[in-house]
Amino acid sequence: MPDTLELRHTYDALLERITHLRGFFDPESKRPRLETVEARIAQPDFWNDQEQARKILKERRRLAQAIETAAFYDRETADLEVLFEFAEADPASLTELEQRLRVLQQKVEADETQMLLSGPNDANNAIVRIQSGAGGTDAQDWAEMLLRMYLRWCERRGFKTSLLDVQPGKEAGITSAEFTVEGDYAYGLLSCESGVHRLVRISPFSSAGTRETSFASIFVTPEVEDDIEIEINEKDLRIDTYRSSGAGGQHVNVTDSAIRITHLPTGIVVSCQNQRSQHQNREVAMKVLKSRLYELELERRRAESAKLEAAKRDISFGSQIRNYVLHPYRLVKDTRTKLERSDVESVLDGDLDDFIKEYLVARSRQPDGVLVAGDDE
Numbered sequence: 001m002p003d004t005l006e007l008r009h010t011y012d013a014l015l016e017r018i019t020h021l022r023g024f025f026d027p028e029s030k031r032p033r034l035e036t037v038e039a040r041i042a043q044p045d046f047w048n049d050q051e052q053a054r055k056i057l058k059e060r061r062r063l064a065q066a067i068e069t070a071a072f073y074d075r076e077t078a079d080l081e082v083l084f085e086f087a088e089a090d091p092a093s094l095t096e097l098e099q100r101l102r103v104l105q106q107k108v109e110a111d112e113t114q115m116l117l118s119g120p121n122d123a124n125n126a127i128v129r130i131q132s133g134a135g136g137t138d139a140q141d142w143a144e145m146l147l148r149m150y151l152r153w154c155e156r157r158g159f160k161t162s163l164l165d166v167q168p169g170k171e172a173g174i175t176s177a178e179f180t181v182e183g184d185y186a187y188g189l190l191s192c193e194s195g196v197h198r199l200v201r202i203s204p205f206s207s208a209g210t211r212e213t214s215f216a217s218i219f220v221t222p223e224v225e226d227d228i229e230i231e232i233n234e235k236d237l238r239i240d241t242y243r244s245s246g247a248g249g250q251h252v253n254v255t256d257s258a259i260r261i262t263h264l265p266t267g268i269v270v271s272c273q274n275q276r277s278q279h280q281n282r283e284v285a286m287k288v289l290k291s292r293l294y295e296l297e298l299e300r301r302r303a304e305s306a307k308l309e310a311a312k313r314d315i316s317f318g319s320q321i322r323n324y325v326l327h328p329y330r331l332v333k334d335t336r337t338k339l340e341r342s343d344v345e346s347v348l349d350g351d352l353d354d355f356i357k358e359y360l361v362a363r364s365r366q367p368d369g370v371l372v373a374g375d376d377e
Contacts, residue, residue: 002098004087010101011080017108018073024115027070034063062123062184069111076104109357114185116360121222122188126181127164127291128220132174133196135214140173142199142214145348147177150193150218152350159183164284165258165271172205178271178288180223187222192359193352194220195321195373202327211327215320221295223287230290230297238262241278261285268292321373322355324348335373337362 002010037060040046047053080100086093117123128150132143154161160182167175181190196217203212224230240260258273259281270292272285324344325331332347333340337358341347347355363371
């Protein structure tokens with residue numbers, strides 16, 4: 001067990017990071033705003049506009065969370081100072097001190113990740129699309145593995161997910177899937193995962209037991225707020241109804257009212273089949289289309305930067321942001337940050353936070369905020 005001197009060094013380093021975080025959460029400026037929001041909520045006509053009420057309640061939750069986080073750090077540091085005094089002569093206090101410092105460090109790391117999310121849409125919900133690429137049946141199986149990985153990551157985070165559409169592969173896996181993620185900073189976190197993901201393994205679909213390389217891509221867009229104006233003309237839409245034929249099971253309610261909307265000017269196609277009525281499926285599909293068009297407009301505005309070029313790479317070798325190698329060795333390596341992990345099973349089970357934070361930190365150090373994939377093996 002570490003002694004108090006060693007723990008004091010750890011604590012002092014955490015104190016510096018906490019001071020920086022407190023400036024980010026800024027409870028002094030948020031308290032007056034929270035009082036204003038609370039006064040608005042207390043007004044009798046608050047629920048007359050339910051959509052606006054929902055946004056105000058969301059703002060209140062974020063303000064209250066920021067203030068409470070700052071208060072938590074104040075309480076915790078005060079308690080730890082007392083524990084340091086007791087730990088010199090009390091082994092039980094020393095044990096408690098070590099445990100609480102470990103928990104505090106995890107909290108600091110999670111909050112530092114949030115501090116790196118300052119984009120205009122980072123706090124929004126996310127819409128995630130997974131598309132299989134080069135590699136045939138292996139790639140379709142890989143796309144399904146990625147779907148599980150991200151759903152598990154969302155579960156770990158306490159985010160709510162809703163599967164919108166799944167297109168099964170001919171033999172196994174999926175050709176594509178789309179789902180929404182509801183939670184604070186869902187888009188900012190998941191946007192770090194946009195790009196091509198490469199898997200190397202012994203193929204379970206080859207009788208010869210050959211090693212195969214498979215690719216699948218992740219596209220992440222923010223769920224845009226209703227007050228953002230995106231003009232969609234009905235004449236630009238082709239709307240088809242069909243019977244849902246996705247993976248089924250617990251994920252998809254099979255109905256005759258699935259909707260597929262094609263936006264003719266851009267060629268964007270969105271589908272939804274998990275709602276119980278054609279009207280509900282159309283409403284969700286239109287929301288996804290609006291999100292895609294919004295992201296497309298943002299891409300046009302930043303077309304001069306390397307971001308757009310990186311996003312348009314083929315779903316094949318040389319464009320991957322991350323490699324997952326299961327044979328002849330076991331390693332997950334991010335080609336943008338060079339972060340490596342050998343516990344492949346944990347990563348595939350949704351343990352992605354360190355990859356996300358490492359990417360956010362590396363991106364924040366770039367003058368133009370651009371961090372592209374390398375051609376790493």
